[in-house]
């Protein structure tokens with residue numbers, strides 16, 4: 001029987017690539033996509049940057065001030081979430097056109113369960129998809145293929161940018177052994193530091209260590225982590241719904257520029273949305289807010305949580321963080337909260 005294959009696709013420098021697509025004059029010149037409007041860009045941080053900016057040492061999450069210190073010819077582009085979400089929807093639609101189960105993991109990443117297609121067919125599909133994303137949407141991406149979701153993601157990460165990689169069962173050990181443990185999906189900085197304090201820095205070392213010491217430190221998560229380090233990856237692609245999102249909007253009693261008042265409304269809406277998500281059996285990873293001003297212009301922003309969640313508190317915290325930047329000068333008349341990147345609660349698998 002043919003092997004099971006999972007394909008993982010990740011867009012390369014997604015926001016920067018989207019900007020280059022509509023502003024080709026940016027190509028070949030160092031630029032960053034920042035979190036603040038042009039007029040107060042120096043208060044912002046770098047969301048992403050292109051390769052030319054990277055050559056100067058500019059990185060994501062760096063302050064814009066620091067980025068300009070490193071590269072004085074840097075071009076600043078304020079982020080435009082509505083546009084990126086539109087482009088993301090196009091990419092996801094193309095991926096879904098193959099009719100395999102798709103798990104969208106973020107605005108620009110997805111895992112696709114190709115079933116028992118075998119690696120030859122998986123390679124054909126992957127190359128075709130990569131070509132289509134390039135030709136039909138105009139954006140670069142990287143694809144990784146393996147027999148489990150986590151491994152496929154790692155293959156994808158290792159093949160970036162504009163790459164294509166396949167790692168089969170036979171090749172897994174060699175692929176994994178010298179990589180840093182932090183490269184394992186689900187192993188965050190804290191876990192990595194803890195492992196390091198135990199003298200474990202590579203995946204190969206993690207695979208060989210006595211499991212008892214791992215259980216001691218990490219409980220059963222230690223066993224799962226070691227299994228993955230050994231190349232045992234039974235992670236499932238869990239289909240996320242295509243356009244499904246759950247949201248609520250509400251007009252304020254009075255137009256206001258007071259974040260406390262807006263916050264109270266966001267709190268109510270967050271709890272309502274959480275209850276509805278629970279009733280419908282979904283967890284969510286993406287939280288969005290909509291702010292409509294008294295002149296009826298509106299802005300939407302969204303952000304991903306670190307994990308799938310079902311909590312109204314998580315929605316509220318994310319919504320408030322997003323809303324803070326939107327409520328200051330102009331008065332607000334209506335706000336909305338929504339969650340997306342939904343995951344059905346059955347069949348959930350916990351990470352370490």
Ligand SMILES: [Mg+2]
Pocket residue numbers: 010011012013014108109
């Ligand atoms: Mg990406």
